[in-house]
Amino acid sequence: TRNLIFILGDQLSRSLPNLMSADRKKDIVFMCEVAEETTYVPHHKQKLVFILSAMRHFAEELREDGWQVDYVRLDDADNSGSFTSELTRAVKRHKPQSVTLVHPGEKRVLGDIQRWRDTSETPLKIYDDNRFVTDLAFFQKWAEGRKTLRMEYFYREVRKATGLLMQGDDPAGGEWNYDQDNRKPASDDLFLPKRLRFEADAITRDVIDMVEDEFAGHFGTTEAFGYAVTASDAERALDHFIKEALPCFGDYQDAMLSGHQFLYHSLISPYINAGLLDPMKACQKAEDAWKAGKAPLNAVEGFIRQIIGWREYVRGIYWTSEDNYTRQNALNANRPLPGYFWSADTKMACVKAVVEQTRDQAYAHHIQRLMVTGVFCLLAGIDPHEVHEWYLSVYVDAFEWVEAPNVIGMALYADGGKLGSKPYAASGAYINRMSDYCERCQYSVSKKTGENACPYNSLYWDFLIRNRERLENNPRISRSYSTWDRMKDDRKADYLATAKGYLAQIEHL
Ligand code: FAD
Numbered sequence: 001t002r003n004l005i006f007i008l009g010d011q012l013s014r015s016l017p018n019l020m021s022a023d024r025k026k027d028i029v030f031m032c033e034v035a036e037e038t039t040y041v042p043h044h045k046q047k048l049v050f051i052l053s054a055m056r057h058f059a060e061e062l063r064e065d066g067w068q069v070d071y072v073r074l075d076d077a078d079n080s081g082s083f084t085s086e087l088t089r090a091v092k093r094h095k096p097q098s099v100t101l102v103h104p105g106e107k108r109v110l111g112d113i114q115r116w117r118d119t120s121e122t123p124l125k126i127y128d129d130n131r132f133v134t135d136l137a138f139f140q141k142w143a144e145g146r147k148t149l150r151m152e153y154f155y156r157e158v159r160k161a162t163g164l165l166m167q168g169d170d171p172a173g174g175e176w177n178y179d180q181d182n183r184k185p186a187s188d189d190l191f192l193p194k195r196l197r198f199e200a201d202a203i204t205r206d207v208i209d210m211v212e213d214e215f216a217g218h219f220g221t222t223e224a225f226g227y228a229v230t231a232s233d234a235e236r237a238l239d240h241f242i243k244e245a246l247p248c249f250g251d252y253q254d255a256m257l258s259g260h261q262f263l264y265h266s267l268i269s270p271y272i273n274a275g276l277l278d279p280m281k282a283c284q285k286a287e288d289a290w291k292a293g294k295a296p297l298n299a300v301e302g303f304i305r306q307i308i309g310w311r312e313y314v315r316g317i318y319w320t321s322e323d324n325y326t327r328q329n330a331l332n333a334n335r336p337l338p339g340y341f342w343s344a345d346t347k348m349a350c351v352k353a354v355v356e357q358t359r360d361q362a363y364a365h366h367i368q369r370l371m372v373t374g375v376f377c378l379l380a381g382i383d384p385h386e387v388h389e390w391y392l393s394v395y396v397d398a399f400e401w402v403e404a405p406n407v408i409g410m411a412l413y414a415d416g417g418k419l420g421s422k423p424y425a426a427s428g429a430y431i432n433r434m435s436d437y438c439e440r441c442q443y444s445v446s447k448k449t450g451e452n453a454c455p456y457n458s459l460y461w462d463f464l465i466r467n468r469e470r471l472e473n474n475p476r477i478s479r480s481y482s483t484w485d486r487m488k489d490d491r492k493a494d495y496l497a498t499a500k501g502y503l504a505q506i507e508h509l
């Protein structure tokens with residue numbers, strides 16, 4: 001009797017429940033690289049390299065541990081191209097008694113697998129995914145009966161349940177959240193730690209060659225590829241972050257600086273999402289640094305909140321939302337995504353900087369994703385589904401369960417406020433305060449209307465006016481409507497005319 005242990009490309013953990021309960025003497029691990037997964041969106045080249053190389057390394061490690069691994073490569077001659085068709089072929093090869101799988105992270109894949117199970121003679125068992133701090137039942141129980149779902153309250157429950165940064169029943173230091181300390185702009189004389197990047201080994205180089213051949217037309221470059229592709233290197237990256245960057249993580253969490261893509265961020269999202277790093281362990285290490293006096297509470301609390309708060313919360317939102325979540329469009333935004341989201345060919349220095357670093361690193365930090373490209377798409381009324389597909393393609397850490405709530409919900413408010421209490425609409429002043437982008441921009445951030453005025457300034461008002469009916473009763477933005485109403489008519493007209501001009505030539509901003 002043997003079982004087939006099917007492991008997907010974002011399940012690269014030795015502690016997977018289907019692996020833990022298997023017998024390495026009898027059972028067979030099955031992994032496959034398939035065209036359907038490499039092309040369901042045009043993934044950034046570095047995302048492809050990261051996942052395929054991490055999968056190959058994981059398979060090697062399992063073999064070294066004594067597992068028998070059946071690994072199908074993308075360029076294998078008989079590769080049939082999808083998870084389910086490859087599973088069918090593997091079942092024919094091995095004739096297992098049953099197949100086991102950990103719950104896929106994506107509804108699309110779950111649906112395919114369930115359909116496969118419905119017609120298969122071989123039973124398939126799906127285990128819960130244990131690589132999160134809480135299980136989905138925890139979120140569902142918390143969400144039950146609540147009129148609104150807000151991350152902050154969910155987060156407090158996870159703090160209590162895990163004991164992280166707790167002193168008895170109270171939060172360490174007396175507050176649950178120290179974000180008021182976390183909004184310092186960065187200046188270019190900051191000492192920025194050199195980040196640990198990893199040399200490509202023979203396996204990664206092979207994958208890079210394949211990606212450059214087979215996916216030549218995809219966005220991005222592979223030259224700067226420096227991601228860890230094994231659990232042990234991911235752990236080294238985490239340790240390096242905790243020692244070198246965590247102490248300043250809080251202070252400069254929202255800052256943006258030209259030429260410094262990473263600032264004090266951790267760069268661990270791809271590792272946690274692919275299963276190379278355990279989120280709870282990352283939090284415990286950060287807590288230990290605080291206990292040892294090596295990192296301040298505002299930094300450690302902010303970091304832990306991103307992981308046990310935001311990350312767990314968006315997963316709950318994804319799995320409790322309608323299946324058409326990525327098609328939601330509460331604000332009826334219909335403009336196509338401008339070409340400079342791929343070419344970086346725009347005069348807006350902030351968008352240019354973020355798209356360029358996204359192209360070169362497959363990375364942008366949270367505020368760049370939210371307040372530069374995200375706010376632009378919100379204000380300009382870009383079709384949320386197109387925006388969603390862009391984000392899902394271009395970031396190395398992008399998997400739909402985490403990307404979609406952040407894009408459709410947080411950045412675009414296209415879910416009508418399920419995830420966030422208000423749209424993150426902001427004028428150019430925010431970017432100017434938190435970055436140095438505006439200094440070198442061809443547009444003037446201090447100019448509100450007319451020629452060369454920063455597009456964010458007039459698009460901000462145009463957005464609010466376009467969506468007045470929907471938003472003006474929201475207490476968190478009603479003040480902006482009062483400001484608008486007090487404005488002189490010719491000023492209002494200038495704003496709307498400037499915005500209209502920009503929207504008419506949106507491809508050329
Ligand atoms: P840090 O700033 O060091 O944060 C530490 C960790 O907290 C991250 O590694 C991540 O695991 C977690 N985290 C932080 N913020 C969030 C969040 N809002 N949601 C979930 N986890 C969070 N994150 C992804 O992992 N995949 C995505 O596809 C993704 N798309 C996003 C799209 C938009 C529009 C926005 C606004 C945010 C998105 N995020 C996404 C969240 C966040 O931007 C990234 O997790 C973060 O930038 C990763 O870099 P880091 O590891 O240096 O993070």
Ligand code: DLZ
Pocket residue numbers: 007008009010011032033034035037038039043047048051104105106109399400
């Ligand atoms: C993202 C991705 C890519 C690009 N390629 C593969 C692959 O070839 N084989 C595989 O097992 N997984 C891949 N993945 C990750 C899957 O898309 C991921 O498991 C699903 O999104 C389910 O969360």
